[in-house]
Amino acid sequence: MPIHPEKPDPPLTEHTDPAPESAGAVDVDPAPPEDDTGELQELQDRWRRALADLDNQRKRHVRELEREQKAERSRTAAAFLPVLDNLELALTHAGADPGAIVEGVQAVRDQAVNVLELLGYPRHAETGVAFDPARHEVIGVVQDPDATPGTVVDVLRPGYGDGERQLRPAAVTVAKRE
Structure with a gap:
């Protein structure tokens, strides 16, 4: 291929590719301009922060859900404590009048049914x-x-x-x- 003296080779800089166009090479910018790099880093930083916030929110939600489940179990168990107290009271009077014991157990059953109704x-x-x-x-x-x-x-x-x-x-x- 002849070299044409009328057309000098372009000077080599950061942004030019020395490969001839006929070789199928494409101009590639090896490093983005300075302001694009800063913007890219800022976007990556915001993306990482958003992921961290999402992960923290997920963990916080799991902790709150566990706390609410424990609190609800405690409220339900506390609602049944009077029923248990009355059953124990009925057992302490086991030697008493059988009719009174039956009435006491029926009252405790009614109390337990009422607790379930209050719980929905x-x-x-x-x-x-x-x-x-x-x-x-x-x-x-x-x-x-x-x-x-x-x-x-x-x-x-x-x-x-x-x-x-x-x-x-x-x-x-x-x-x-x-």
Whole structure:
């Protein structure tokens, strides 16, 4: 390839590539200008800080959630302490009148049912209501001429709660459909 004296080679600087254009080389800027480097470092620093803030927030949320769960467990347990106290009181009177003991245990049961209701889990032990698969679990089906078919005849185990806040469904027997 002849060298043309009319066209001198451009001077070599930081920003020029000495490779000829015919070799397929592309001008590449080996180092960004000074103000671009500062801006890039600032963006990287902000990005790292945002990641650190996000990680700190996640850890803080986990700690707060654990703290709230412990507090809720404590409130629930504290709500049942009077029930436990009354059961222990009933046991200390075990040698007394059996009728009084039965009345005492029934009062403690009522107190426990009240605590569950205050916690948002009302008791369901109704008979004569229509069978609802969301609230009832069928344990048996009976032929009862006095009952409307498909209604609850007997509650073997009461249910607690409603809808999505259900602890357990009521175990029931249902009148047979004819």
